[in-house]
Amino acid sequence: MALKASKRGCIPSFMVMDVLKAANQKKLDGEAVYHLEIGQPGTGAPRGVVGAVGSAVTSEQLGYTDAFGLPSLREAISKHYRDHYKFDVPVERIAVTAGSSAGFVLSFLAAFDIGDRVAVISPGYPCYRHILQAFGITPVIVQTDANCRFQPTPGLLETVLPLDGLIIASPSNPSGTMLLPEELGSLSDFCDVENIRLISDEIYHGISYERQEVTATSLNSDAIVINSFSKYFSMTGWRIGWMVIPPELLHSVECLQQNLFICAPAISQVAAEAAFHCNDELEKLVAQYRRNRDFLIENLPDVGFDRCAPADGAFYIYADVSAHTNNSEKFCQDILNATGVALTPGCDFDPNFGKTSVRISYAEAPDVIEQAIAQLQRSN
Ligand SMILES: Cc1ncc(COP(=O)(O)O)c(C=O)c1O
Incomplete structure (x- = not known):
């Protein structure tokens, strides 16, 4: 008789990783691939990071750190809030x-x-839903659309009460849209009134083109803020990020961190501290994302993607492809096979309506984006 396997582990795949696998296989087969699927900068860590890590490897013990991290890195993050916000x-x-x-x-x-x-916004980052599900917490889908710029409103949340939590992201993945400061303020007030724990995923802060970034912790002292060195700092593989924790959860988060992870990787903590001194290089990357975005906004209509969400920030364009398909997964597979251009099907982000959308990531170098568009034009 087969041994029991847990139901909690039966969560859906993170589809973009499946697309990446197919794209990488194509590359191994010797074919050209243009990565417009994965949400990762085409660059590695900034130069200053590489230098700091090299000397730490040879001169430091790099053992366990405090559960909450190196004091100097925590200081640097605190300074980041003073400088940036x-x-x-x-x-x-x-x-x-x-x-x-x-x-x-x-x-x-x-x-x-x-x-x-816990309310999750659809379309939204799929892993929120999947992690909640694995933990036995109920993800409550809040359906958004182009009319509300794919961001939640108190009115939409009213329809799914009662709630214990709300996860927001501005800029959002996949839509790239942002909340205005007053919109974030009214969501925060709504959470206060309804006793809802606000969790703000601020991983795309630093990459915004049109709107002002506000950290939820400045509006709501009960909010948990999640951030990372993966995106603005171009350090996805270093697996390093941070949280801002409300006082009443500090002890339990510390115990959880001690027991589940002990601490974040020490070498990556050294790297992250150095990343705060690499602003010139990182701002050049943001300028490049902006140019990629402008290029795509101008050229996507030519290749049939003419209904896109307003790309305020992050490095994504979310396109409505209902004129071409009602099966975005197959649509993306066909495009990958025919052109080598990898895109992510909207159903990764939106189980209800994602069959008619795709996400286009423009975090790669400009020549990759231009070649991808040329490929799509040729196959049109
Ligand atoms: C909105 C959002 N949050 C979190 C993550 C995970 O990032 P990390 O590398 O910090 O674990 C991603 C990755 O794509 C993301 O898009």
């Missing part, structure tokens, strides 16, 4: 984590019990 976040409330992904695990376990109801 003009807001004071005490060092004691900052925890360094193994990417924002570990931040979700820690915050969901610290804030919610089995059976609690």
Whole structure:
């Protein structure tokens, strides 16, 4: 008789990783591939990081750190809040984590019990839903569309009450849209009134083109903020991020971190601290993303993607492809096979309506984006 396997582990795949696997296989077969699927900068870590890591490897022990991270890195993160947001976040409330992904695990376990109801925005980052599901917490889908710029409103949330939590992201993945400061303010007020724990995924802060970034911790002292060195800092594989934790959850997050992860990787903590001194290089990357975005907005209509969400930030364009398909998964597979251009099907982000959308990532070098468009034009 087969041994029992847990139902909690039966969560859907993170589809973009499946697309990446297919694209990488194509590359191994010797074919050209243009990565417009994966949400990762085409560049490695900034140069200053590489230097700092080299000397740490030869001169430091690099053992376990405090569960919440190296004091100097936590100080640097606190300074980042003063410099970037003009807001004071005490060092004691900052925890360094193994990417924002570990931040979700820690915050969901610290804030919610089995059976609690947590609102997730659709379309949205699929792993919120899947991690909640694995933990026995109920993801409550809040359906958004182009009319509300794919962001939640208090009116939409009213329809799914009661809630224990709400996860937001501005800029959002996959839509790239952002909340205005007053929109974030009204969501925060709604959470206060309805006793909802706000979790703000601020991983795309630093990459915005049209709207002002506001950190949720400056508006709501009960909010958990999740951030990462993966995107703006171009350090996806280093698996390093941070959280801002409300005082009443500090002890439980610390115990969870000690028991689940011990601490974030020490070498990546050294790297992350150095990344705060690489702003010139990183701002050049943001300028490049902006140029890629402008190029795509101008050229996507030519290749049939003429209904796109307003790309305020991050490095994504979310396109409505209902004129071409009602099966975005097959649509993306066909495009990959015919042109080598890898795109992510919308159903990864939106189980209800994603069959008629695709996400286009423009984090790669400009020549890759231009070649991808040329490929799509040729196959049109
Ligand atoms: C919105 C969002 N949050 C979190 C993550 C996970 O990032 P990390 O590398 O920090 O674990 C991603 C990765 O694509 C993302 O898009």
